[in-house]
Amino acid sequence: MAEQHRDDELIVLLGTPNAESTRLYALTVSEGDPSWAGPLAGVALGLPVYHVTEAAVKNQIPAHVFEEHVALMEVVLDVDDIAKAAQEVRTATGQQA
Amino acid sequence: MQQLAQPVVSGARFFLAHAPGLVRYGSKPSRDIARDAAVLDTIRSHLRSYDQAAAYPPNRAFLGHLHPDALASLSKPWFKTPGQAERWGPHGEIMPEESFYGLLKTCDAFDLVQLEADFVAEIRPQLEAHPLLTAGDLAALGPGLAMAELSALLDRSPHALALELRSGRRIGLMHAAHDVDTSLAADVLLENLCCKATAVMAMRTLLAQQQIDPNAIPYILNSGEEAVGDRYQRGGGNLAKAVAEMSHCQLATGVDIKGFCCGPVHALMLAGSLVSARVYEQVAVVGGCSLAKLGMKYQGHVKHNQPVLEDVLAGVAIIVRADDGRSPLLRLDAVGRHTVAAGSSQKAIFEHLVSQPLSELGLHFSDIDKYATELHNPEVTEPAGSGNVPLLNYRVIAGLAAMQKQIERSHVPDFVATHGLPGFSPTQGHIASAIPFLGHALDGLTTGTLQRTLFLAKGSLFLGRMTQMADGLSFILERNPALKGMKI
Amino acid sequence: MGLNLQGKKIVALGERDGIQGAAIAQCATSAGAEVVLEVTHCFV
Numbered sequence: 339m340a341e342q343h344r345d346d347e348l349i350v351l352l353g354t355p356n357a358e359s360t361r362l363y364a365l366t367v368s369e370g371d372p373s374w375a376g377p378l379a380g381v382a383l384g385l386p387v388y389h390v391t392e393a394a395v396k397n398q399i400p401a402h403v404f405e406e407h408v409a410l411m412e413v414v415l416d417v418d419d420i421a422k423a424a425q426e427v428r429t430a431t432g433q434q435a
Numbered sequence: 436m437q438q439l440a441q442p443v444v445s446g447a448r449f450f451l452a453h454a455p456g457l458v459r460y461g462s463k464p465s466r467d468i469a470r471d472a473a474v475l476d477t478i479r480s481h482l483r484s485y486d487q488a489a490a491y492p493p494n495r496a497f498l499g500h501l502h503p504d505a506l507a508s509l510s511k512p513w514f515k516t517p518g519q520a521e522r523w524g525p526h527g528e529i530m531p532e533e534s535f536y537g538l539l540k541t542c543d544a545f546d547l548v549q550l551e552a553d554f555v556a557e558i559r560p561q562l563e564a565h566p567l568l569t570a571g572d573l574a575a576l577g578p579g580l581a582m583a584e585l586s587a588l589l590d591r592s593p594h595a596l597a598l599e600l601r602s603g604r605r606i607g608l609m610h611a612a613h614d615v616d617t618s619l620a621a622d623v624l625l626e627n628l629c630c631k632a633t634a635v636m637a638m639r640t641l642l643a644q645q646q647i648d649p650n651a652i653p654y655i656l657n658s659g660e661e662a663v664g665d666r667y668q669r670g671g672g673n674l675a676k677a678v679a680e681m682s683h684c685q686l687a688t689g690v691d692i693k694g695f696c697c698g699p700v701h702a703l704m705l706a707g708s709l710v711s712a713r714v715y716e717q718v719a720v721v722g723g724c725s726l727a728k729l730g731m732k733y734q735g736h737v738k739h740n741q742p743v744l745e746d747v748l749a750g751v752a753i754i755v756r757a758d759d760g761r762s763p764l765l766r767l768d769a770v771g772r773h774t775v776a777a778g779s780s781q782k783a784i785f786e787h788l789v790s791q792p793l794s795e796l797g798l799h800f801s802d803i804d805k806y807a808t809e810l811h812n813p814e815v816t817e818p819a820g821s822g823n824v825p826l827l828n829y830r831v832i833a834g835l836a837a838m839q840k841q842i843e844r845s846h847v848p849d850f851v852a853t854h855g856l857p858g859f860s861p862t863q864g865h866i867a868s869a870i871p872f873l874g875h876a877l878d879g880l881t882t883g884t885l886q887r888t889l890f891l892a893k894g895s896l897f898l899g900r901m902t903q904m905a906d907g908l909s910f911i912l913e914r915n916p917a918l919k920g921m922k923i
Numbered sequence: 924m925g926l927n928l929q930g931k932k933i934v935a936l937g938e939r940d941g942i943q944g945a946a947i948a949q950c951a952t953s954a955g956a957e958v959v960l961e962v963t964h965c966f967v
Contacts, residue, residue: 347930347931347932348931348932348933348934348959349926349928349931349932349933349934349956350933350934350936351933351934351935351936351947351950351951352936352937352941352947353935353936353937353938353941353942353943353944353946353947353963354936354938354941355822355827355938355940355941356820356822356941358820358822359820359821359822359938359941362820363936367934367936385934386926388926390942390946390947390950391942394925394926395926395928395950395954398926398927398928398929398954398955399950399953399954400953400954403949403950403953404950406778406780406782406783406949407778407780407782407942407946407947407949407950408780408942408946408950409782409838410780410781410782410785410831410834410835410838411781411831411834411941411942413830413834413837413838413844413847414781414827414830414831414834415827415941696967778945778946778949779943779944779945779946779963780942780943780945780946781942781943781946809967811967816966816967819966821940821966821967822940824940824967827940862967864967867967893939895939895963895965897963897965898965903944903945903961903963904945905939905943905963
């Protein structure tokens with residue numbers, strides 16, 4: 339599936355609940371993981387990965403949509419830790435900030 | 436026409452089988468072992484003894500020895516602060532694996548389980564001494580096969596699974612019931628038989644300890660996630676009736692309620708409805724174990740040099756009956772349900788499962804003394820990177836209360852500590868979903884100080900690839916008003 | 924260079940205990956993106 343779409347158009351948005359799983363998923367879609375099942379199997383994707391609670395993402399989502407679907411989890415999750423984890427992976431894999 | 440009856444939950448009992456020898460047949464372990472045989476040795480070297488599993492504080496909380504809140508004050512990791520290794524707790528027992536294999540044989544009506552003769556002789560006295568096993572059960576145990584015969588049988592049965600103890604000692608085998616039908620493969624049948632056996636023991640425990648005549652149970656709802664069937668009807672089900680038979684409920688039939696992890700909560704609501712409509716005076720709800728989930732997170736445990744904690748199989752049995760003037764009321768007038776139109780955000784889910792029922796009864800979030808949500812033991816999930824599921828659920832409830840301006844955002848941690856619970860349940864899917872608190876809730880709502888509890892469960896329907904949706908259901912259990920005047 | 928979701932193709936990897944795939948998808952669509960894969964994982 340990843341080959342069907344041009345790389346510069348594809349972005350991964352995560353909904354992981356903590357920093358550890360954010361890091362794990364982000365690395366998996368950046369570097370690839372041979373044990374990953376499904377459409378993303380075995381491909382070093384090098385795709386930009388963001389968490390849906392990161393400011394860069396939140397700022398582009400209409401407020402009422404974000405409020406309905408994500409806002410509650412901002413109270414619940416450690417969004418700062420999550421954002422840091424996602425940023426670290428992007429930096430480490432040479433993605434844009 | 437008669438008035439509707441008020442249903443109450445009058446009893447709940449649990450069952451644990453310590454099954455270290457079966458961890459290798461959990462879904463994740465068995466797949467990894469198939470790819471790399473060395474994984475079996477790794478797992479074997481991280482398996483706990485019976486005493487360790489029985490003394491493990493979360494297992495003790497599961498069986499009622501201690502209230503889950505007491506876990507918060509025990510130093511972590513809990514597997515390093517064991518309690519006493521007791522077999523029986525107020526809410527049920529933890530059975531050693533040797534006896535459990537014998538139990539599987541007694542539940543097996545098709546000679547699929549074959550046990551080794553010396554092993555049978557060793558366990559026979561334990562089984563004879565068990566208060567809930569009958570002469571009929573012991574007769575079904577049979578003499579077993581000589582080791583040479585067992586080995587030969589295993590050699591010529593490529594579809595059979597070897598059955599082992601924690602030590603690796605081979606003590607039997609599990610046959611497939613068909614060479615080609617994958618629904619009758621040995622691993623599927625083993626899972627289903629374990630499910631049957633654990634549900635049966637929970638049911639027998641409940642009936643015996645509450646002195647309920649098995650013949651007084653007309654209907655049983657089984658609510659687990661197993662698939663009982665064959666290739667033409669892969670999920671045909673009605674394991675409930677098999678459980679009824681083995682629980683000596685001669686006047687019962689039943690049916691399976693399937694809802695992923697939300698099954699038991701749906702089943703309790705449905706049981707309450709049958710009682711309310713006076714179809715039956717009382718209905719039993721049971722749930723057996725999940726063999727597939729044994730060792731699910733073994734990699735995380737091994738990586739952090741801790742024992743494989745997913746080494747127990749769990750079962751539950753609950754009775755719902757017409758108001759007895761004592762047991763907590765099941766509020767059928769405020770059932771929360773996650774609808775098709777609701778949307779899949781956490782906000783939508785919890786609004787449907789918590790906000791709506793509360794507002795129907797004119798209650799605030801703080802009017803519920805304890806919420807029972809998914810109660811998975813965080814010591815199992817955190818090393819594997821899956822976080823603390825109960826804590827997350829309670830934060831969502833508290834967060835929603837804050838969003839609805841019923842509490843201050845700064846009070847979220849307090850709310851969680853007061854109205855939530857530490858996780859303590861084995862990660863046995865439907866069993867872990869709210870249900871583990873039932874024994875404690877019934878105690879608290881009768882002889883304790885609880886007034887109101889809310890049980891909510893969610894099901895990940897999307898895993899079956901028929902819908903992207905999840906599901907959820909909730910109900911409130913409330914102290915019986917007739918209790919106020921009673922001397923306890 | 925900042926992130927711009929408009930006109931992009933999104934892989935929504937949700938988790939049951941975090942933000943579900945469908946919720947991420949709704950957000951992405953409302954930001955002008957197209958969702959090409961929507962997944963929700965459940966680890967218990």
